[in-house]
Amino acid sequence: xxxxxxxxxxxxxxxxxxTELVAGVRxxxxxxxxxxxxxxxxxxxxxxxxxPDEVEILxxxxxxxxxxxxxxxxxxxxxxxxDDVTRQAAAAALGLPLGTDSVIEARLQPVLARHRIPDxxxxxxxxxxxxxGARILMPERGxxxxxxxxxxxxxxxxxxxxxxxxxxxxxxxLRSLGRGARAEPRVIGCVGIAESDAQLxxxxxxxxxxxxxxxxxxxxxxxxxxxxxxxxxxxxxxxAAREIAEAIGDACYSTSGAMLAQAVIERxxxxxxxxxxxESCTGGLIAAALTxxxxxxxxxxxxxxxxxxxxxxxxxxxxxxxxxxxxxxSGETAREMASGVRELTGADVALAVTGIAGPAxxxxxxxxxxxxxxxxxxxxxxxxxxHFSGDREIVRARATATALDLLRRALPPPETGPA
Amino acid sequence: xxxxxxxxxxxxxxxxxxTELVAGVRxxxxxxxxxxxxxxxxxxxxxxxxxPDEVEILxxxxxxxxxxxxxxxxxxxxxxxxDDVTRQAAAAALGLPLGTDSVIEARLQPVLARHRIPDxxxxxxxxxxxxxGARILMPERGxxxxxxxxxxxxxxxxxxxxxxxxxxxxxxxLRSLGRGARAEPRVIGCVGIAESDAQLxxxxxxxxxxxxxxxxxxxxxxxxxxxxxxxxxxxxxxxAAREIAEAIGDACYSTSGAMLAQAVIERxxxxxxxxxxxESCTGGLIAAALTxxxxxxxxxxxxxxxxxxxxxxxxxxxxxxxxxxxxxxSGETAREMASGVRELTGADVALAVTGIAGPAxxxxxxxxxxxxxxxxxxxxxxxxxxHFSGDREIVRARATATALDLLRRALPPPETGPA
Numbered sequence: 131x132x133x134x135x136x137x138x139x140x141x142x143x144x145x146x147x148x149t150e151l152v153a154g155v156r157x158x159x160x161x162x163x164x165x166x167x168x169x170x171x172x173x174x175x176x177x178x179x180x181x182p183d184e185v186e187i188l189x190x191x192x193x194x195x196x197x198x199x200x201x202x203x204x205x206x207x208x209x210x211x212x213d214d215v216t217r218q219a220a221a222a223a224l225g226l227p228l229g230t231d232s233v234i235e236a237r238l239q240p241v242l243a244r245h246r247i248p249d250x251x252x253x254x255x256x257x258x259x260x261x262x263g264a265r266i267l268m269p270e271r272g273x274x275x276x277x278x279x280x281x282x283x284x285x286x287x288x289x290x291x292x293x294x295x296x297x298x299x300x301x302x303x304l305r306s307l308g309r310g311a312r313a314e315p316r317v318i319g320c321v322g323i324a325e326s327d328a329q330l331x332x333x334x335x336x337x338x339x340x341x342x343x344x345x346x347x348x349x350x351x352x353x354x355x356x357x358x359x360x361x362x363x364x365x366x367x368x369x370a371a372r373e374i375a376e377a378i379g380d381a382c383y384s385t386s387g388a389m390l391a392q393a394v395i396e397r398x399x400x401x402x403x404x405x406x407x408x409e410s411c412t413g414g415l416i417a418a419a420l421t422x423x424x425x426x427x428x429x430x431x432x433x434x435x436x437x438x439x440x441x442x443x444x445x446x447x448x449x450x451x452x453x454x455x456x457x458x459x460s461g462e463t464a465r466e467m468a469s470g471v472r473e474l475t476g477a478d479v480a481l482a483v484t485g486i487a488g489p490a491x492x493x494x495x496x497x498x499x500x501x502x503x504x505x506x507x508x509x510x511x512x513x514x515x516x517h518f519s520g521d522r523e524i525v526r527a528r529a530t531a532t533a534l535d536l537l538r539r540a541l542p543p544p545e546t547g548p549a
Numbered sequence: 550x551x552x553x554x555x556x557x558x559x560x561x562x563x564x565x566x567x568t569e570l571v572a573g574v575r576x577x578x579x580x581x582x583x584x585x586x587x588x589x590x591x592x593x594x595x596x597x598x599x600x601p602d603e604v605e606i607l608x609x610x611x612x613x614x615x616x617x618x619x620x621x622x623x624x625x626x627x628x629x630x631x632d633d634v635t636r637q638a639a640a641a642a643l644g645l646p647l648g649t650d651s652v653i654e655a656r657l658q659p660v661l662a663r664h665r666i667p668d669x670x671x672x673x674x675x676x677x678x679x680x681x682g683a684r685i686l687m688p689e690r691g692x693x694x695x696x697x698x699x700x701x702x703x704x705x706x707x708x709x710x711x712x713x714x715x716x717x718x719x720x721x722x723l724r725s726l727g728r729g730a731r732a733e734p735r736v737i738g739c740v741g742i743a744e745s746d747a748q749l750x751x752x753x754x755x756x757x758x759x760x761x762x763x764x765x766x767x768x769x770x771x772x773x774x775x776x777x778x779x780x781x782x783x784x785x786x787x788x789a790a791r792e793i794a795e796a797i798g799d800a801c802y803s804t805s806g807a808m809l810a811q812a813v814i815e816r817x818x819x820x821x822x823x824x825x826x827x828e829s830c831t832g833g834l835i836a837a838a839l840t841x842x843x844x845x846x847x848x849x850x851x852x853x854x855x856x857x858x859x860x861x862x863x864x865x866x867x868x869x870x871x872x873x874x875x876x877x878x879s880g881e882t883a884r885e886m887a888s889g890v891r892e893l894t895g896a897d898v899a900l901a902v903t904g905i906a907g908p909a910x911x912x913x914x915x916x917x918x919x920x921x922x923x924x925x926x927x928x929x930x931x932x933x934x935x936h937f938s939g940d941r942e943i944v945r946a947r948a949t950a951t952a953l954d955l956l957r958r959a960l961p962p963p964e965t966g967p968a
Contacts, residue, residue, distance in 0.1 A: 150764040150766055150775055151581065151597075152584060153588055153734070154580070154587070154588060154594065155764065155766070156766055157576070157581040158577070158580075161576075161577075161599065162570065162573040162574075162575060164573065165572055165573030166573030168573070176571065176606075177598070177600065178570075178598070179596070180596075180598075180599075181596065182595065209745075210745050211744070211745055213763075213764065213765075250749055294938075294939050294940070317574070325630070326629050326673070333631070344632075345574065345632065356569060356574050358572065358574075412840075413837050413845075414834065414835070414854065417836075418831075420832070422945075424907075424941060425909070426832075427857070430856050430857075431856060432855045432857060432860045433833055434854070435833065435851045435852040435854065436851045437836075437840060437845070437850060437852075438849075438851055440850070440895075441851040444893075445853075445893065474863075475864075490843065520713050523841070524713060
């Protein structure tokens with residue numbers, strides 16, 4: 131992506147603290163969330179560093195980044211355990227003393243009572259240690275307060291690691307800094323298109339639009355085209371997003387950053403069409419994706435996850451002969467599953483999926499990654515076969531995305547264009 | 550966590566490239582995966598940086614980290630699109646020229662033919678550019694090759710971003726570097742215990758075991774205790790893990806790093822007990838977790854996701870009066886759902902969950918986060934109520950972990966101790 135014009139926005143850096151994150155025992159999601167919030171608040175995040183729970187390293191990097199960035203946000207290391215050293219590291223980096231805040235200390239008293247082990251008390255009380263001159267960001271939930279500390283070039287913000295504690299405190303810190311906002315990135319969701327085709331199509335559309343940054347992201351079966359404000363208006367971003375969606379055509383399911391499942395629920399809701407599912411190899415993932423959308427209950431009736439063949443027969447009415455002659459992974463079985471679950475649930479549109487996610491269960495005729503889909507709608511039942519490469523997790527993710535896309539295509543688009 | 554003894558293992562740094570990752574439009578998972586593989590191969594990953602697709606910044610940071618680390622691994626930015634600049638940045642950082650590799654060039658020819666847009670050809674061919682002296686890491690799938698380049702203090706490894714392309718190349722690079730392995734971290738999985746209680750229990754057990762690093766990680770309803778080899782034998786790590794598991798008691802579900810779902814499947818498999826589910830607010834997440842375990846099909850029969858009340862009645866036989874008088878979110882409904890799905894599927898043990906995930910649907914008597922669980926097993930049907938704080942996603946995650954734990958507790962433990 132083209133670099134942003136120098137000096138257009140203040141620079142921010144994010145430090146994520148946790149030896150377990152550096153070591154790869156756990157995946158960090160806070161860094162991306164904080165960076166997104168910073169972008170929306172008018173900062174350009176130019177750097178993210180994931181560092182171990184070691185006072186010296188943290189202090190050195192905080193000092194270096196505070197020197198070159200208007201805003202430095204540190205997440206993690208504010209809790210009560212022995213490896214929570216962010217407070218000490220920040221104090222060392224800025225040369226500020228740590229005091230004890232009496233309001234937080236009082237607030238921690240009921241927490242102390244809940245602990246099974248008496249030694250935990252002293253550790254819990256470390257959470258009341260605050261840098262001199264810091265504004266305290268009170269926790270809505272949880273016990274560790276955040277801190278907003280003035281620096282020579284701007285501010286340092288310390289936030290706890292748990293996402294539900296971090297979010298409201300970050301919002302409060304950004305509000306109190308009163309930054310002018312950048313336009314939110316526009317995310318154009320596409321399914322079933324090559325990453326480089328999506329990129330070249332978007333680049334052509336963007337040629338006459340300077341000031342819009344472009345990034346193209348591929349996930350199993352999905353491609354996101356992301357447009358970033360580098361000095362344009364919100365309307366210009368919207369116009370560019372609409373033009374790209376038109377150039378991409380039917381493979382585009384959203385210009386609003388909606389997830390594919392959300393696009394399906396929106397289409398179904400706008401037409402009052404009810405949905406149900408029969409899942410085999412996806413094992414509940416399609417239902418979980420649809421029900422992650424708030425309000426899904428108005429159109430999604432339910433899913434039958436028939437992992438065992440007996441359940442395909444007994445619950446969905448798949449014929450014994452079909453299973454015997456064609457096999458559980460076949461177009462016939464998928465069609466009978468779709469019809470069966472549609473009848474069982476009374477849904478307007480039903481989708482079924484049956485396949486071999488691996489690692490075992492493949493054969494020469496039906497290798498691992500073979501997945502059959504069927505859609506029952508009106509008097510029609512259609513089916514199609516796909517072959518997905520990748521391991522069990524990727525095959526299941528691709529099958530889920532493909533199933534959601536088939537549902538989307540089976541539903542009439544809402545009158546206002548792509549959701 | 551206590552820092553590793555200096556010089557015990559060679560130091561590695563990981564650079565993850567992608568403006569979309571820095572900007573928070575997308576979450577990086579490669580960094581953690583690469584760091585984990587490095588740890589297993591005997592490196593200590595001391596730093597991870599997430600950097601934008603900008604040649605100058607990348608070149609500067611590659612040069613700085615190559616200078617202070619025996620191994621630097623860069624992921625991303627090797628593809629065919631305009632923002633793939635890792636090759637140029639590495640060439641600038643090491644002062645090496647880029648040549649074109651004829652084998653890769655030939656290999657790219659069929660790919661060119663598949664592109665809809667002719668301009669893509671020149672971009673695709675950039676993937677054949679290779680640093681002088683680099684060993685090429687051939688892609689099994691995908692088109693972008695990786696590169697293993699000698700440096701003054703060790704090696705620089707360039708890997709593509711897509712995880713399924715990266716994995717085999719990283720394995721090949723580490724094999725060819727022939728590093729002695731560190732013991733894999735031991736992960737002790739716990740459920741329903743406070744993070745700081747878990748930490749203090751582990752610390753007490755570890756006091757007589759120097760050379761074992763400790764990290765404690767909390768996710769919704771789950772706590773992982775991670776033991777890291779900082780100069781002990783594999784047997785000593787195993788012994789410490791067993792001692793901690795014993796001190797934690799029944800809240801410990803695994804000392805082998807198994808996911809909770811895997812522990813459930815292992816218990817069920819070892820006793821040949823079949824399982825089924827009736828899910829409402831979790832919407833398929835429990836089934837998706839169980840079916841993520843390879844071989845789940847030997848014990849997991851299926852799940853009925855009854856999102857609509859009609860389905861609870863018609864499919865599971867929940868009484869109309871129960872739904873009317875007690876409501877869909879009640880112990881009675883949960884128990885009838887569990888009995889109903891057990892009868893429907895013929896499973897030995899059935900679990901049902903019904904609750905209010907939010908954001909809408911709450912009331913004073915039944916606020917958002919109220920979730921009822923029931924387990925039907927033998928002639929018993931038991932139920933219990935939980936209240937989870939957090940947003941829709943967290944409530945669903947907590948309900949899923951709690952449901953898996955109830956299934957685990959309903960199954961006799963395998964004879965060999967915790968799975």
